[in-house]
Amino acid sequence: MPLYEHVFLARQDVSAQQVEELTAQLTGVIQQLGGKVAKVEQWGVRSLSYRVRKNRKAHFTFMNVDAPSAALTEVERQERLNEDVLRYLTIRVDEHEEGPSAMLRKSDRDRDDRGGGFRDRDRDRDRDRGERRPRDRDRGPPREGQSEEAESEE
Numbered sequence: 001m002p003l004y005e006h007v008f009l010a011r012q013d014v015s016a017q018q019v020e021e022l023t024a025q026l027t028g029v030i031q032q033l034g035g036k037v038a039k040v041e042q043w044g045v046r047s048l049s050y051r052v053r054k055n056r057k058a059h060f061t062f063m064n065v066d067a068p069s070a071a072l073t074e075v076e077r078q079e080r081l082n083e084d085v086l087r088y089l090t091i092r093v094d095e096h097e098e099g100p101s102a103m104l105r106k107s108d109r110d111r112d113d114r115g116g117g118f119r120d121r122d123r124d125r126d127r128d129r130g131e132r133r134p135r136d137r138d139r140g141p142p143r144e145g146q147s148e149e150a151e152s153e154e
Helices: 016-032 069-081 102-112 118-128 148-153
Strands: 003-011 036-052 055-066 085-093
Touching: 003 016, 003 069, 016 036, 016 055, 016 069, 036 102, 055 085, 069 085
Parallel strands: none
Antiparallel strands: 003 055, 003 085, 036 055
């Protein structure tokens, strides 16, 4: 059977328990149609890049699916009918990735980062640069006997 990765976004104002129930319902549909769900990951509530149906955040859920295409067609039909599902995406893959997905590895890496936030790191990097060169507008008018091209080469 073909292998798929399926992600769906549920509205922020539904509870985590309702998202789990929806995931269980979709898993049941897949199993009834002869497939199986190899892995389910709840990525939690994350910010969206742009507003989707007046929502700025959503519950993200990822599923590794081993099922016939008819099963995924039915799952997508059910998601279109469900008001709580904002978006979904199904991709056919050659093989499922072992271990946690890239999104979970990223969040683990962020938690393990003992340094300050990104602003603190940027501030430290800027301190290491040393003195800044004055900008052209800060230099004033060109000196006598010197053209503007020669000044810009300095």
